[in-house]
Amino acid sequence: MATIGDFDPLNSTVPATKIELTVSCRNLLDMDTFSKSDPEVIDNTLNPDFVRKFVLDFFFEEKQNLRFDVYNVDTRSSNISKHDFLGQMFCTLGEIIGSTGSRLERTLSGIPGKKCGNIIFTAEELSNCRDIATMQLCANKLDKKDFFGKSDPFLVFYRSNEDGTFTICHKTEVIKNTLNPVWQPFTIPVRALCNGDYDRTVKVDVYDWDRNGSHDFIGEFTTSYREFSRGQSQFNVYEVKKRKEQGTLTVTLLSFKVESEYTFPTSLHYMSPYQMNAYAMALKAVGEIIQDYDSDKMFPAYGFGAKLPPDGKISHVFPLNSNSENPNCVGIEGVLEAYFQSLRTVQLYGPTNFAPVINQVARCAEDVTDGSQYFVLLMITDGVISDMVQTKEAVVNAAALPMSIIIVGVGPAEFDAMEELDGDEVRVSSKGRIAERDIVQFVPFRDYIDRQGNQVLSMARLAKDVLAEIPEQLLGFMKTRDIEPQPALQRGRLQ
Secondary structure, eight states, rough: OOOOOOOOOOSSSSOOOEEEEEEEHHHHHHOOOOSOOTTTOOOSSSOOOOOOOOOEOOOSSSEHHHHHHHEESSOOOOOOSSEEEEEEEEEEEHHHHHHHGGEEEEBOOOTTTTTOOOEEEEEEEESSEEEEEEEEEEEEOOTTTTTTTBEEEEEEEEEEOSSSSEHHHHHHHOOBBBOOOOOOOEEEEEHHHTTOOOSSHHHHHEEOOOOTTTEEEEEEEEEEHHHHTTTGGGGEEEHHHHHHSSSSSEEEEEEEEEOOOOGGGHHHHGOSSSSSOOHHHHHHHHHHHGGGOOOEEEEEEOOEEEEHHHTTTEEEEEEEOOOOOOOSSEHHHHHHHHHHHHHSSSSEEOOOSSSOOOOOOOOOOTTHHHHHSEEEEEEOSSEEEEOOHHHHHHHOOOSSSSHHHEEEEOOSSOOOHHHHOSSSSSOEEEEEOOHHHHOOEEEEEEOOOTTTTTTHHHHHHHHHHHHHTTTHHHHHHHHHHHHHOOOOOOOOOEO
16 A cells, blocks of 8 residues: 655745845945956946845744855856955844844955945745746837937836835846847746735836946836736836936837746655656655565555645545546556646645544555455655644554554654654554554655765665564564464465
8 A cells, every 4th residue: 555645835844934035235345457346147336236036934933044255256167266255244034034124234244454345135025926927028119319229228127115115126138239129028926026915016227238337227117016917008108207308218018927836846746857856756665665565566545635626625535546436556656657647736735634544544454354465554744744643543543453654754844743653662552542563664764865866775775774664563463363374375465
């Protein structure tokens, strides 16, 4: 019996708050002789506003130390020692969030006798908005006397903050020597543009690019995500406010669409095209050995903790192959295929309840107690368990049946609850009843990850340890029931 489980999107028992950090620097040390310093991807400036954001998990109860090093990039080398060090700063994430307006400005240091300038952090809690917007803009063709004659225009997008300041969120590419700039379509997370507040002001600056970094400001206009979402219309033709009135300049939204962002890359269930995730590795490692002892190679496979199509009903025990009449999969490869297909059709959802799937297997085991079959339930989990009381009762009941439970913990969470179920030190008990046998074997997958990235070796180590107790558990059940081995032709099978 194989069960792929824990369809819970959380990778930790303690939910984290997602924080977006925006970084700027002011008055950086000038390391170049003939031009300004070139920090990261921002050319020729001593006052960079970095477009790239840092998204961090914030835990109020933890001290999260941060270190920022600033370098002047003059070559394409990926070796950081080849670039000029401009300064560094140490702080904690809590210091940034706890500052007035969640804005912290600190002095850079690290070069004796030099003033290295300042580094500025702005933090904002990210909304749960998962949409991604794709848009394209252009400017109208102008007379050569106007700003875009022989110009190299680009756009800079900012979202407004509560204190009236603005945070940079996107830059378009530069269009060289044009009177009629049409920028390429670009994609931006909606939460980067407005953090889920559709009426939040979005400011767009128009610049004429200069090689020396002193880009000429042409003008600006303001809008909002809600306005953008109306698409190409009269509402999205913007008159640019300029410092000097030299004709009319307008920027037009050519197209706008919104799509949902897929979040599996941040999940332990993420299906990488290059390697198996931890769930799949654990299933394959254990399953390929167990299946040798099953005569028909048919494995019922269940998931738990998901909303199922078409009505979004929450289920804590559902067949991965979507066939409630026949949850069997052909071989471990069939189970893997059903698992991957299930990820594409269900919505991961909590709470994470173990008892229903244990009881499901127990109902099968209690129908065959003559020793002709023995059931092994493989559960793969991230450590979250929402029904510990019911689960302990289910384990105690199952201990009297021909079955064993293997639990493989994946991810970085603490697995105290799983250790308790393992029962190596203290036998699991429920309502005054103690399990008559130790039937649970738990291991954290992270203990078996090969440091050299050898998946085969990792899987071999895992399988060896989690299966080590199965023969003893099987024999223990047989002995308590005075069941003796049958002649070879009458032997049953392991499920």
